[in-house]
Amino acid sequence: MSAYLDHAATTPLRASARAAWVEQSQRGGNPSSLHTSGRAARAVVEESREEIAGALGARPSEVVFTSGGTEADNLAIKGTYAARLASVGARRLVVGGTEHHAVLDPVEHLVQSQGADVTWLEPDRCGHISVDDLKSALVATLAPAVGATDALDVAIISVMWANNEVGTVQPVADLAAVAREAGVPFHTDAVQAVGQLPVDFAASGADLMTVSAHKVGGPVGVGALLARRDARLVPLAHGGGQERQVRSGTLDAAGIRAFAVALTEAVAERDVEAKRLTALRDHLIGRALALDLGISVSGCWTAGEATDRLPGNAHLLVPGCEGDSLLYLLDAAGVECSTGSACQAGVPQPSHVLLAMGYPEAEARGALRLSLGHTSTDADVDAFIAALPRVVERARRASGAA
CATH class of the missing domain: 3.40.640.10 (Type I PLP-dependent aspartate aminotransferase-like (Major domain))
Known part of the structure; x- marks a missing residue:
């Protein structure tokens, strides 16, 4: 699954x-x-x-x-x-x-x-x-x-x-x-x-x-x-x-x-769910950064806070990779996520959001959006973290960055 x-x-x-x-x-x-x-x-x-x-x-x-x-x-x-x-x-x-x-x-x-x-x-x-x-x-x-x-x-x-x-x-x-x-x-x-x-x-x-x-x-x-x-x-x-x-x-x-x-x-469940998703989001981000793959977080992020950023949103930049390659490789590994707006999926160009925020085009191309919701669990995060190192290695090879 x-x-x-x-x-x-x-x-x-x-x-x-x-x-x-x-x-x-x-x-x-x-x-x-x-x-x-x-x-x-x-x-x-x-x-x-x-x-x-x-x-x-x-x-x-x-x-x-x-x-x-x-x-x-x-x-x-x-x-x-x-x-x-x-x-x-x-x-x-x-x-x-x-x-x-x-x-x-x-x-x-x-x-x-x-x-x-x-x-x-x-x-x-x-x-x-x-x-x-x-x-x-x-x-x-x-x-x-x-x-x-x-x-x-x-x-x-x-x-x-x-x-x-x-x-x-x-x-x-x-x-x-x-x-x-x-x-x-x-x-x-x-x-x-x-x-x-x-x-x-x-x-x-x-x-x-x-x-x-x-x-x-x-x-x-x-x-x-x-x-x-x-x-x-x-x-x-x-x-x-x-x-x-x-x-x-x-x-x-x-x-x-x-x-x-x-x-x-x-x-009705928003307050409780927001706390749960914030903790799960922070867990995901923290573990992704700890992999020492050069990953960074785009946008505002302070652990435990959900005032400047949605509780369920983790947006990562993976250097040396194309977002589409990361998406397809993760999908093959059983992890479904996005490079940004689903309405623009499949279009080989960097996110207009990241460009507007001042990110260089080369950096913006390696974007991954992980968004959590009411069915998300620790197991989902575990699956992503387990798949990520191999996926990044393959994506970098494909782009000539490794």
Whole structure:
């Protein structure tokens, strides 16, 4: 049996979520239908919406269900851009340089197709975005729209809560406060943070927040965009407007129910689980460094701490190796992990996250992401450490470094 160390890509479905999905899927019913089955499905959706909102410090009306984190990020970025462009003529996006491609690619689409401008917030060596840098990025360039003479030209600010590759946790509340003072909508992708860190939508000050079910032990294909009631969004698709008239499509009652069950369970056990994962992460990192293979840790890491880094994230740099070679060799040895974002797997180029953090390309190429989750055990770490020396030796030979 493989040692699974790629929970940041997806974490196994929780037994409670599986049972909830099976039970609801057997009932059927379209939540938009007015007959008995439809009303019953609608009740399940709304009860689940309330549970999700409660777990994330939001109002039920602020939960907009989507097909997952990617759609939610697209709706936040494109939908807000279109609304702000129409209302105040804002064409600039202020975006963290280490964002997931579910944010970066919509931004690039707006640049290419609609003439948007981007101001990139470059991180420090740990991956943190500076509050002062955000303030500098919001120097008031006035928007040209009539009636908006004092409006910034910024349509939206987007900085992820916790990075999917190196696990860096951002000062979201401080960044959101700067955005609110400037009158600019603030979005945060909290897909990796939920279930590992305390996440409170209201307390964060964010206007928009992305979450996804399969990162907390729910099913793939369900997520949500949390949007404050005064958030203005232009829909990306039309055909029913089931979710606040900004997202259309028949709601997946079974998936939503399983999402709510998984999220509730993950949040309930978060504090205890975070301590367990922090200890397991530190054990993994400590043993990897002790192998004397020249391995280093990217991002911020202090043993026992989970404020600057996700509890379950260990990101290692292995000199003289290609990340893809390490991944395939570890996989052959029964250890499943990643070189970074799973959405970019197989692309032979260094991580944009590490490059943005100032790592040289040659160093960034030897990256390994080990991410722990609710099924992770000491045995998984043991398997990785046992396989690593031989894998590194072979990878270095393949690259000509040994």
